[in-house]
Amino acid sequence: MPAAALKPKPLPTQSTARRAVRLDSPYVPLEKRPLPAGRPREWYQTHNRRLKAMRLAIALLDSGVYLPDQARDETIRDTAETIGVHPPSATTCHMVRAFMRYHR
Template sequence: MAVAAVTTKPLDPTLHAPFPPMQPFAAPHPKKRLPAGRPREWYVAHNRRLKAMRLTIALLDSGVYQPSSASNRRIRRAAERLGMHRPSDLTCRMVRTLIRYGR
């Protein structure tokens, strides 16, 4: 019984190379000055929302897609990796809300 010989080109090695290591989280945009003349509460709320958004993006990038898996401990570890101050309980709650509606 005759067997046909099959010749194929070798696979492209770049297609099967392992993924490069992930870079540490970094802020993609430079910070801008906030507008003057607003009440202090506005600045506090604005900065809290920005922090929650950065933390949410970092968690989504790391594979956390469910609010139930985003514990305060996990959110605070992400903040450490980003070089942020420790987020409050309210900020952690905001992060979970953003994850819930960001899917």
């Protein structure tokens, strides 16, 4: 029998993280900070588009859509409605699929 098979698996209450993690604490979002001033308007639009695309990609992954080919525009827009964000444009939908493709 290989040595790895004899090694006990960690209990669900134990953490394998390198730093301490409280498993019983609820999720608390980080404090929002203002965006840096003085950038061109396009920078802010792209930044917000990336944030929205990442939120949608995470929501799709949580709902069981794992492949970019499964994430059609209609699926992404339905997910946006479910999580409470405005319907994304075709450009944002393309970015969502790009995120899913990159993080496979």
